[in-house]
Amino acid sequence: MFAFFLLALRLPAFAAEGDEGGGAGVDADPAPRASDLSNNVSLDSIKLQQRLGDGTWRDVPAGTHLTSGSYVRIYLNWSIADMSNAEAGSTFTITVDGDDHLLASDFGPADLVDPGTGTVIGSYVVSGNRDADGALIPGQDISIITTLSAEGAQFPSLGNGFFSLEGYVRGTGDDIVFTVNGEALPSISIDPPTTGPLPGTPLLKYGSQVAGQNQIVWNMGVNLDRVTDAYADYAAGGSAPSAQQRKLLLSDELQGGQAITVDDVVVYVPVFATTDSGEAQTEQYGAYPITDLFSKMEGSASSGMSQDEFAAKVRDAALPTIGVWEGSAVYIGFGNVPSGNGTSRLNIANTFNGQGEALLEQLIDSKGVSPAQKAIIMKYFGVKGPNQGDFTSFIVELRADASETGRYENSATLTYGDSSSETSTGSAHFTEISGGVEVRDGKAVLTKVDAGNAGIALSGAVFKLEKMQSDNSWTVVAGAERLTTNASGQITVTGLLLGRYRFVEVEPPAGYIMESQPIEFAIASSMPDHTATVTAENTKSPVLGKVVLTKVDADDESVRLPGAVFKLEERAADGTWSGLTGYEALTTDASGLITVEDLVVGSYRFVEVSAPEGYELETEPIEFALDETVPDYTAAVTAVNKKTPVLGGAVLTKVDADDESKVLSGASFKLEQFLADGTWSVVDGYGELVTDGQGIIEVRDLPVGSYRFVETAAPDGYVLDGTPVEFSVAVGQPAQVELAMKNAPVPPDPEEPVVPNEPEKPSTPSAGGAKPVSLAGTGDGASVALVAGAAVVSLAVAVGSASMLALRRRRR
Numbered sequence: 173m174f175a176f177f178l179l180a181l182r183l184p185a186f187a188a189e190g191d192e193g194g195g196a197g198v199d200a201d202p203a204p205r206a207s208d209l210s211n212n213v214s215l216d217s218i219k220l221q222q223r224l225g226d227g228t229w230r231d232v233p234a235g236t237h238l239t240s241g242s243y244v245r246i247y248l249n250w251s252i253a254d255m256s257n258a259e260a261g262s263t264f265t266i267t268v269d270g271d272d273h274l275l276a277s278d279f280g281p282a283d284l285v286d287p288g289t290g291t292v293i294g295s296y297v298v299s300g301n302r303d304a305d306g307a308l309i310p311g312q313d314i315s316i317i318t319t320l321s322a323e324g325a326q327f328p329s330l331g332n333g334f335f336s337l338e339g340y341v342r343g344t345g346d347d348i349v350f351t352v353n354g355e356a357l358p359s360i361s362i363d364p365p366t367t368g369p370l371p372g373t374p375l376l377k378y379g380s381q382v383a384g385q386n387q388i389v390w391n392m393g394v395n396l397d398r399v400t401d402a403y404a405d406y407a408a409g410g411s412a413p414s415a416q417q418r419k420l421l422l423s424d425e426l427q428g429g430q431a432i433t434v435d436d437v438v439v440y441v442p443v444f445a446t447t448d449s450g451e452a453q454t455e456q457y458g459a460y461p462i463t464d465l466f467s468k469m470e471g472s473a474s475s476g477m478s479q480d481e482f483a484a485k486v487r488d489a490a491l492p493t494i495g496v497w498e499g500s501a502v503y504i505g506f507g508n509v510p511s512g513n514g515t516s517r518l519n520i521a522n523t524f525n526g527q528g529e530a531l532l533e534q535l536i537d538s539k540g541v542s543p544a545q546k547a548i549i550m551k552y553f554g555v556k557g558p559n560q561g562d563f564t565s566f567i568v569e570l571r572a573d574a575s576e577t578g579r580y581e582n583s584a585t586l587t588y589g590d591s592s593s594e595t596s597t598g599s600a601h602f603t604e605i606s607g608g609v610e611v612r613d614g615k616a617v618l619t620k621v622d623a624g625n626a627g628i629a630l631s632g633a634v635f636k637l638e639k640m641q642s643d644n645s646w647t648v649v650a651g652a653e654r655l656t657t658n659a660s661g662q663i664t665v666t667g668l669l670l671g672r673y674r675f676v677e678v679e680p681p682a683g684y685i686m687e688s689q690p691i692e693f694a695i696a697s698s699m700p701d702h703t704a705t706v707t708a709e710n711t712k713s714p715v716l717g718k719v720v721l722t723k724v725d726a727d728d729e730s731v732r733l734p735g736a737v738f739k740l741e742e743r744a745a746d747g748t749w750s751g752l753t754g755y756e757a758l759t760t761d762a763s764g765l766i767t768v769e770d771l772v773v774g775s776y777r778f779v780e781v782s783a784p785e786g787y788e789l790e791t792e793p794i795e796f797a798l799d800e801t802v803p804d805y806t807a808a809v810t811a812v813n814k815k816t817p818v819l820g821g822a823v824l825t826k827v828d829a830d831d832e833s834k835v836l837s838g839a840s841f842k843l844e845q846f847l848a849d850g851t852w853s854v855v856d857g858y859g860e861l862v863t864d865g866q867g868i869i870e871v872r873d874l875p876v877g878s879y880r881f882v883e884t885a886a887p888d889g890y891v892l893d894g895t896p897v898e899f900s901v902a903v904g905q906p907a908q909v910e911l912a913m914k915n916a917p918v919p920p921d922p923e924e925p926v927v928p929n930e931p932e933k934p935s936t937p938s939a940g941g942a943k944p945v946s947l948a949g950t951g952d953g954a955s956v957a958l959v960a961g962a963a964v965v966s967l968a969v970a971v972g973s974a975s976m977l978a979l980r981r982r983r984r
Contacts, residue, residue, distance in 0.1 A: 206261030209252060209320075213264050213353075216249040220350060220357045223338075234358035238341055239366055241455075245338035246274075248352055251331040260322035266335065268314040269351040273343050273362060276300035276314045284318065293324025296335075370444055370452035372400040375422075388430065390570040394422060395509070398564040399444050399552070400452040406548045407450025413510060413558040420506040421487040422568060429640030429672040430572040431694030434468045434496045439504065440567040441518075443532065443553070448544040457539050459567060460528065465517050466492045466504070473498065473689070474707065492517055499694025500672060502570060514560025520553050521561050529554060529561070573670035573696045614668030614695035615703040618675050620661040622684075623709040629661030630710060634679035637665055638690075640672040654678065668702075670695050675708065684710035714772040717798035717805030721778055723764040725787075726812040732764030733813060737782035740768060741793075743775040757781070773798050778811065787813035820901030821872040824881055826863045828890075829914035835867025836915055840885035843871055844896075846878035855879070863887070874901050881913075890915035 221229040222236075223243045238244070246268060252258075270276065281295040299315040302308055316335055324330075346361045376393035398414045405412055426432060440459035444452050467489065471482040479497050486495035486503040495503040510516060520528040532553055536546050555561035618635065622628035637652035655663045655675075663675070674690040693704040721738070725731035740755035758766045758778075766778075775797045783789040796807040824841070828834035843858035861869045861881075869881075878900045886892040893915055 206259055206263065207257045209255075209258060209262050209264040210266075212252045212254050212257075213266065214251050214253065215266075215353060215355060216251055218246070218248045218352050218355060218357060220360070221245050221247055232358060232360060235360070236358070237361045237363050239363050240342060240344055241340050242362075243338065244274075244341055245336050246350060246352065246357065247336045248334065250333045250335070251329070253329050253331075255325070255328055255330065258320055258325040258327075260320065260325050262320045262325055264318050266316045266318075267353055268316070268337060270301060270314055271348055271350055272308060272310075273341050273345070273348055274314075274337070274339065274350065275302045275308055275342065276337060276339070277302055281319075284324065292321055293327065293330075294318055294320040367445060367453045367455040370396055370400055370454050372397045372452075388570075388572050390424070390426075390568075390572065392422070392424070392568045392570075393442070393565075394568060395565040396452075399442075402552045402558075402564075403444075403446045403450040403452045403548050405450070406551045407446075407448070407544070411551075411558050413512070413560075414564045416512055417506075417509045419487050420509045421483070422504040422506070423483065423501070424503075424570065425501040426570070426572050427644055429644075431499050431670060431672050431696040432496060432502060432570060432572040433499065433694070433696050433699060434470050434494055436571040436696065437463070437494050437496070437502060437504070438569040439463050439466060439494070440569070441520075441563045442565065442567045443535065443549065445539075445541075446545050446548050448542055450548055458535055460520075460523055460532075462518060462523060462563070462566075463494070465522055466494045469493060469495045471495060471497050472692075474691075498692050499696065500692075504568060506566070510559045510562030510564050514555060514562055516562040518563045519555070519561045520563065521555055573694075614666075614670060615701065616663075616665045616668060616673060616675075616693065616695065617703065617705045618657070618663045618691065618708055619706075620657045620663075620681065620708050620710065623711040626707075626709075629657075629659075630681040630684065631657050631659050631661055632679075633657040633661075633677065633681045633684075633708070633710065635663060635675045635677055635708075638674050638676055639669070640674075646674065649673070657681070668695055670702070673704075675706065677708070680710050683713055685713050686710075715798075715805060716770045716772060717802065717807065718767065718769040718771060719776065719796060719798070719807040719809065721758075721760070721766040721794070721809050721811055723760040723766075723784065723811045723813065726814040729810070729812070732760075732762075733784040733787065734760050734762050734764055735782075735784045736760040736764075736780060736787075736811070736813065738766060738778045738780050738811075741777050741779060743777070749777065760784070771798055773805070778809065780811065783813055786816055788816050789813075818876045818901065819873045820876070821870065821874055822879070822881075822899055824863075824869045824897075825912045826867040826869075826887065827912050827914050829916040832912060832914070835863075836887040836890060837863050837865050837867055838885075838887045839863045839867075839869075839883060839890075839915065841869055841881045841883050844880050844882060846880075852880065860884070876901050883913075886915055889918050891918060 220232045221244060222232050222238065223229055223245070229245065229247075232238070232244070248266070250266065252264070268274075268276075276298060277300045278298060281297045283292050284294040284296060296316055296318040299317065301312040301314050314337065341362055344362050344364050347359050348362060349359050350357045371393075373393070374395055374397050376396055378391055395417075402414060439462050441462055442459045443457045445455040445457060446452055469486065469489075471477060471479075471485075473479075477485070479501065482495060482497050483501075483503050486493045486505040489505055492507050493503075493505045495505070497503065506518060507516060509518070514521075520532070522528070524531055529550075533546075533550065536549055541549075551557040552559070553561070553563075616637070620630040620633045622630060633656065635655045635657075637649045637655060638646040639649050641647055649665075649668070652665060655665065657663055672692065672694050674692040676690045677687045680686040687708065687710055691706050691708050693706050695702055695704050723733040723736045725733060736759065738758045738760075740752050740758060741749040742752055743749055755768065758768065760766050775795065777793040777795040779793045780790045790811065790813055794809050794811055796809050798805050798807055826836040826839045828836060839862065841861045841863075843855045843861060844852040845855050847853055855874075858871060861871070863869050878898065880896040880898040882896045883893050893913070897913065
């Protein structure tokens with residue numbers, strides 16, 4: 173059968189009274205089944221009442237005519253004076269005969285709570301009289317079956333309990349009598365429903381209360397204007413499809429502490445009546461439940477996304493989606509309405525195992541409509557109609573638990589076409605209901621963990637728990653002003669009302685930063701055990717340290733070097749390095765120091781980007797760490813630089829001793845350097861130097877040090893001069909000095925033997941023979957005299973980037 177949208181049934185919480193002591197005795201030999209206390213139940217009052225437009229209820233006298241679709245309730249007070257036979261599991265049943273005009277679905281179990289102590293004294297379930305498709309089960313009564321808990325069985329008596337069955341009466345007829353446990357209520361008549369034009373509005377919203385509980389039922393008509401437009405067009409012979417709304421999104425942010433879960437949202441497709449002329453009527457023939465065609469999701473800020481991002485995720489989902497944000501904001505994404513080609517998931521072909529269109533036709537036929545009316549309705553819904561079976565109008569039902577009694581108003585917004593939107597405001601008003609109690613079995617469990625490692629539970633965090641009021645303000649829950657996480661990092665609060673709450677951190681755990689964002693959550697009647705579980709995180713307080721870098725000379729660490737420039741980099745968890753903003757150009761001061769403070773624990777390195785003047789750039793980074801192993805979290809590092817090499821050179825010119833204008837080629841020399849161990853060693857690549865056609869030998873790029881030319885072969889026809897000629901390369905010498913070194917010709921008398929000078933034994937610069945050049949430089953240069961054997965050498969030395977040294981030797 174088609175599922176009629178006719179009755180919304182909910183039962184309120186149970187009110188119990190009893191003395192503190194005096195429980196019933198327990199039989200030594202318990203019966204195999206718990207006792208039935210139904211005969212002990214007294215119905216103290218039974219009322220049939222109708223809800224008025226202002227939200228109040230009035231008793232329905234005998235003989236009253238009600239219109240089909242009127243909202244009524246059967247309200248009854250009950251008590252059990254004698255509980256002597258009660259035990260855990262004892263039951264009692266209250267039976268209601270709806271006489272085919274009041275339908276109820278199965279409901280429960282729901283807890284019964286003693287308002288004085290918060291003790292759960294039992295639970296109740298409703299066995300309804302409608303089948304899975306929403307149709308009446310002929311001859312079946314509505315039963316409310318209550319089962320006592322062990323605690324509830326200890327009460328000597330129970331009083332002021334109530335149940336309220338409310339919903340819409342259906343059908344028509346005279347002298348209709350409802351009964352409760354066989355006791356007749358006033359006789360009434362049900363007249364055919366009044367009808368009128370359906371409001372042609374994109375969004376219509378209204379709210380109603382659930383008697384005896386702080387619960388609101390919100391109903392929203394979505395795209396009712398699509399119905400009115402289509403019916404009118406089809407009656408006039410038109411066949412235009414409904415204008416497409418791309419990514420249709422319904423948004424509703426519940427206010428005043430209302431709490432809702434994704435399972436508290438139901439979507440229907442309404443079937444509205446029409447006249448022959450195509451005027452849509454408020455009368456509904458029925459409604460298709462299509463919630464199963466939607467996917468569902470819930471979100472919160474703890475997931476890392478914002479509310480706007482969540483709404484966009486619902487709207488852009490591949491399938492129609494129902495989403496609830498943090499238990500208070502509802503988003504329903506319908507997709508493209510209609511799709512334009514009949515491919516929407518929200519299509520009549522996808523309902524009732526593909527039989528939706530056939531069932532709709534049966535429903536319309538059962539209403540006795542005219543052929544013209546049937547044609548209009550079937551054209552609007554049919555797969556061969558202009559919309560190809562895609563649904564374009566909906567009814568959305570939200571069941572929200574509220575924090576307090578009072579008036580609630582909030583607006584729903586329908587967004588479509590990427591930019592256009594419609595808004596509708598609805599309201600619901602709670603009235604005080606005698607005998608009603610608040611359900612105080614809600615529970616909240618907060619777990620506090622380390623933000624970087626959820627496996628680390630944090631004790632010692634202090635919170636206060638606040639509850640949202642009907643005016644959207646927050647009030648601290650009595651007794652929950654200072655709640656401290658235990659050794660497991662948890663806070664558990666019980667005995668809470670349904671509604672919206674938030675944990676607000678008052679003091680962070682030791683060593684952690686205060687979390688300023690409250691943790692909001694909802695406790696709704698549909699939640700398992702009415703329990704909310706939330707997680708709160710804290711980030712460790714940064715341990716701040718510092719580092720001191722000292723820049724020194726590589727050869728003499730007592731020499732501090734100013735003007736070196738560094739950048740500071742930090743190592744990430746993946747081992748990569750990245751620069752720290754604000755630390756790209758750290759320069760050593762006059763004392764050669766760089767000090768960086770307020771660094772969080774971690775691994776760092778200094779990277780030299782500019783060397784001190786006169787020194788080479790050091791390319792090896794200097795790494796260091798700041799952690800608990802570093803005393804006072806203060807690191808000290810030393811950076812060294814080698815001096816930039818001072819390179820010099822020498823030019824030796826070989827001339828005839830008798831005619832200095834005559835240069836001598838072919839003279840051979842070796843170049844030696846004085847070593848730290850006091851010996852002389854041939855400089856690599858300079859073992860055989862020969863004067864060229866200009867009589868010149870030139871050496872370049874010699875580092876600072878002491879050197880000497882040693883003649884190894886004289887030019888042809890000249891006598892070898894074996895006296896080494898020493899020189900030095902040092903800072904502050906002239907840029908270029910030339911040396912003219914003379915050789916005496918071989919004597920021309922062949923009869924007189926020529927005895928060449930024997931090369932002197934190499935000596936140190938400080939020994940006899942050749943004397944080391946002593947350089948005393950001031951300004952840009954220095955002049956020295958060198959005595960070598962029988963020759964006097966005038967020497968001037970200069971050093972630049974590639975300075976030259978020349979030695980000029982003359983005979984005494």
